Amino acid sequence: TAQPQTLPFTLLIDPVAADSPRTQFDDTFREVDWTAPALRVGELSAQRGDGVFETLGVVGGHPQAVKAHLDRLATSSAICELPEPHLGQWHAAIARATRRLPQQGEIVLKLIYSRGVDSGPAPTAWLHATMAPDFGAVRESGIRAVTLDRGYPHGLAEQAPWLLMGAKTLSYAVNMAALREAHRRGADDAIFLTHDGFVLEGPTSTVVLRTGGVFVSPVPSGAILHGTTQQSVFEHLQAAGERTEYRDVTVDELRAADAVWLLSSVRLAVQVTELDGRPLPAVPELTRAFNAALLARTA
Numbered sequence: 117t118a119q120p121q122t123l124p125f126t127l128l129i130d131p132v133a134a135d136s137p138r139t140q141f142d143d144t145f146r147e148v149d150w151t152a153p154a155l156r157v158g159e160l161s162a163q164r165g166d167g168v169f170e171t172l173g174v175v176g177g178h179p180q181a182v183k184a185h186l187d188r189l190a191t192s193s194a195i196c197e198l199p200e201p202h203l204g205q206w207h208a209a210i211a212r213a214t215r216r217l218p219q220q221g222e223i224v225l226k227l228i229y230s231r232g233v234d235s236g237p238a239p240t241a242w243l244h245a246t247m248a249p250d251f252g253a254v255r256e257s258g259i260r261a262v263t264l265d266r267g268y269p270h271g272l273a274e275q276a277p278w279l280l281m282g283a284k285t286l287s288y289a290v291n292m293a294a295l296r297e298a299h300r301r302g303a304d305d306a307i308f309l310t311h312d313g314f315v316l317e318g319p320t321s322t323v324v325l326r327t328g329g330v331f332v333s334p335v336p337s338g339a340i341l342h343g344t345t346q347q348s349v350f351e352h353l354q355a356a357g358e359r360t361e362y363r364d365v366t367v368d369e370l371r372a373a374d375a376v377w378l379l380s381s382v383r384l385a386v387q388v389t390e391l392d393g394r395p396l397p398a399v400p401e402l403t404r405a406f407n408a409a410l411l412a413r414t415a
């Protein structure tokens with residue numbers, strides 16, 4: 117009987133153990149007023165950024181790429197040694213939110229899973245939905261990007277797992293600082309490189325380039341996130357008979373590419389039309405096709 121909710125919408129989740137046989141989770145959810153206090157001061161997400169998150173889009177009432185996002189939430193949790201999340205409970209939380217949200221437009225759904233309070237035994241979880249910014253213009257016009265040194269060499273993820281590379285942790289202060297640096301340099305976004313010149317990812321996006329007729333993305337082997345939007349775009353390209361590939365990409369190759377995109381769940385596909393001050397070829401019809409395919413997803 118719940119009526120569509122005006123945004124923002126917040127659902128506190130009492131996480132159940134991953135091996136719980138439950139199939140009904142209603143008593144583990146609590147809708148709260150997002151303007152009222154809801155978290156404890158000892159919350160480790162707030163104190164240390166110690167937790168993981170996902171951001172997914174809801175388009176016309178359809179949450180997008182839910183399975184890929186929840187798989188990555190589980191991977192991030194494992195890397196951070198958090199209790200394994202019960203994905204059935206998260207599916208139910210997303211379904212509950214989706215029913216309560218406006219069924220038109222683009223909405224951002226953020227899932228947060230933290231280590232809990234410092235003395236508490238249980239993780240903390242919540243979901244928060246807001247209206248998406250209007251990215252229509254930037255999907256058309258593209259963006260300027262600069263490359264920024266991430267400061268470590270290729271292959272570090274395997275040598276130093278405590279750096280939690282490959283986990284989507286709540287510690288995004290560095291990612292946000294990189295965006296500010298990009299703005300200072302007169303650009304809209306950044307692309308991280310390893311210290312020895314390999315392409316990683318954007319602070320909030322995955323890099324895809326077209327080179328020699330092949331669509332390429334850096335290998336999501338542990339140093340970067342495996343982008344859910346990039347996976348959808350690769351599926352779309354493969355269905356159209358195009359070649360896709362994960363492999364190492366050098367910065368020289370990126371600069372010489374036929375086209376470069378940054379892909380992410382809410383902004384979707386935007387073309388990089390200028391990289392480090394030099395123009396890149398524009399292929400607006402391809403970017404439009406990517407965004408049309410992404411916006412048409414119903415799962």
Ligand code: PLP
Nearest residue numbers: 319320321322343344345380381
């Ligand atoms: N890489 C990083 C560091 C991100 O923060 C994000 C999304 O926010 C992505 C890649 C793109 O992932 P997705 O397409 O699943 O949004």
